[in-house]
Amino acid sequence: MDGDVLKMPARQIARLAETLATRQTAEPLRVGIVQDIEMREAMSALPRFPGLSFATLVLETDGAFADFDISARSGHLAGEMETCIRDFVENGNFDLIVEATSRSLTGAMACHAALDCGHSVVSLNPRTDLALGRYLRHQAVSRGLRYVFWPSETVQTALELRQGLESAGLRIASLGAAVPASGEGDEDLSLSDASSVMIDMACLANATGISFERPGMNGMRCSLDELAQHYRPMHAGGILAVDSCIDYMVLNEGAPGVYAVVEEPAAAEGGGATFRTIYNPVSHFEHGWLASLAEVLAGDRDQQIYRPVADVCAIAIRDVKPGERLPGNSSKDYRHVAMRIDEVRWRESIPIGLLEGAMAKQIIEADEPIVLENCVIDHTSRLYALRGVQEELRVAS
Known part of the structure; x- marks a missing residue:
C-alpha cells in the first residue's frame, strides 16, 4: 500500500525518530492535518511512522470557492468553513496541527484556529506564510507555542x-x-x-x-x-x-x-x-515535510530565521471588466510577480493572498498590475483582519 511507503531523506528519518524518542510519554504524537481537495490530491498517502498518529480534515473548497465573491453568501460560506476547522482543532485532542491547504484564506483560518486553541502549527502552504508570516510567528511566541513554515524542496x-x-x-x-x-x-x-x-x-x-x-x-x-x-x-x-x-x-x-x-x-x-x-x-521527497514535526518538538531551538522582505502580487493576463471576480488561485486571470515589500506598498499592489474574492472596479487591461486603484478586496474576511493586526505589528516594530 502507498501509505506504507516512507519517502524522505534518511537523515530526516533519523532526526524525527530521535526527537519522538525524547518525548516523556508512550502515547503517539497526535497530528491533526487540515487539507483542502487540491492538496489532498497533490499529497501522497500518509505513511505509517512509529510514534505518530494522524487525523485529517478535508475542506470541500471546490464548490465553495467556485462562486466566492464579496457578498453576504460568501461570507456565510467562509464562516461555516472556519467553524468546521475550529471544531476539528478543538475536539481532536491533538498535540499539533498541520495546515496543508492551497489558499491563503483557508490557511489563515487553520493557523489562527490552531494557535488560538493552544496548538503549535506547521504550515506547508507558502501562500499562508507570505500573507501572514509575521503575525503567525508573533502569535506563536507570545503564547509559548511554535509556528514552523516548511517550504518547498x-x-x-x-x-x-x-x-x-x-x-x-x-x-x-x-x-x-x-x-x-x-x-x-x-x-x-x-x-x-x-x-x-x-x-x-x-x-x-x-x-x-x-x-x-x-x-x-x-x-x-x-x-x-x-x-x-x-x-x-x-x-x-x-x-x-x-x-x-x-x-x-x-x-x-x-x-x-x-x-x-x-x-x-x-x-x-x-x-x-x-x-x-x-x-x-533538487530531490523531491513526498514525505519530507514530516521532518517539520521534529522542528516543532525541538522547543529549545530558536524560531526559524524570517526577515520579511518580499511578497507576490499580480499582473492581469487578459482584459478584466468592472464587476468581474479574480479568484485567489487563478492562473487564467493573472500572472504572479515577486516584489520587494517596499515596492508593494508604494505601488499599492495587492498581494495574491488578498485576491480571494476580489473584484475589479474598473477595466484592468492585459499586462496591467492589479492594485488598489482598480480592484476592491474583501474587507470582511479573516485573512484581511489578521493582515491588519500584522501591519500594526510591523509599525510597532
Whole structure:
C-alpha cells in the first residue's frame, strides 16, 4: 500500500525518530492535518511512522470557492468553513496541527484556529506564510507555542547551499532556482511554473533577508556555464544593480535545481575577483515535510530565521471588466510577480493572498498590475483582519 511507503531523506528519518524518542510519554504524537481537495490530491498517502498518529480534515473548497465573491453568501460560506476547522482543532485532542491547504484564506483560518486553541502549527502552504508570516510567528511566541513554515524542496536546497557557501567564506552575488524551460511560443515558462518560481523565490527571500534586484527578477534563459557572466554586479561586468540578490534562471536543458553565483577573492594582489556558478539538483521527497514535526518538538531551538522582505502580487493576463471576480488561485486571470515589500506598498499592489474574492472596479487591461486603484478586496474576511493586526505589528516594530 502507498501509505506504507516512507519517502524522505534518511537523515530526516533519523532526526524525527530521535526527537519522538525524547518525548516523556508512550502515547503517539497526535497530528491533526487540515487539507483542502487540491492538496489532498497533490499529497501522497500518509505513511505509517512509529510514534505518530494522524487525523485529517478535508475542506470541500471546490464548490465553495467556485462562486466566492464579496457578498453576504460568501461570507456565510467562509464562516461555516472556519467553524468546521475550529471544531476539528478543538475536539481532536491533538498535540499539533498541520495546515496543508492551497489558499491563503483557508490557511489563515487553520493557523489562527490552531494557535488560538493552544496548538503549535506547521504550515506547508507558502501562500499562508507570505500573507501572514509575521503575525503567525508573533502569535506563536507570545503564547509559548511554535509556528514552523516548511517550504518547498527548492527553497530548502537553496538555504542549505547558501549556508554551506557562506560557511566557506564565499560571497554570494545571486542565489535562486534553476528551472527547465516549459513554456510555449515566446514564454520561457508555463504560467503554472512561473507562478511556482515567483512564490518559491519570495519565500527564499524572506528566509534569508536577501531581496530582489527588480520586480519579477531577471529570469534569464541560458546555460549554467553562462550564468556567472551575467548574474554578477554591474561593476564586475554583469547585469545586477545590487551586490547580492535572489533571482532565478531558465535552463536550456537539464534537471531542476538551485544555483549560486559566488565571488572568489583575487588569487594574487592586483588581480580581479572571479565569479563562478555552483549548482545543486533538487530531490523531491513526498514525505519530507514530516521532518517539520521534529522542528516543532525541538522547543529549545530558536524560531526559524524570517526577515520579511518580499511578497507576490499580480499582473492581469487578459482584459478584466468592472464587476468581474479574480479568484485567489487563478492562473487564467493573472500572472504572479515577486516584489520587494517596499515596492508593494508604494505601488499599492495587492498581494495574491488578498485576491480571494476580489473584484475589479474598473477595466484592468492585459499586462496591467492589479492594485488598489482598480480592484476592491474583501474587507470582511479573516485573512484581511489578521493582515491588519500584522501591519500594526510591523509599525510597532
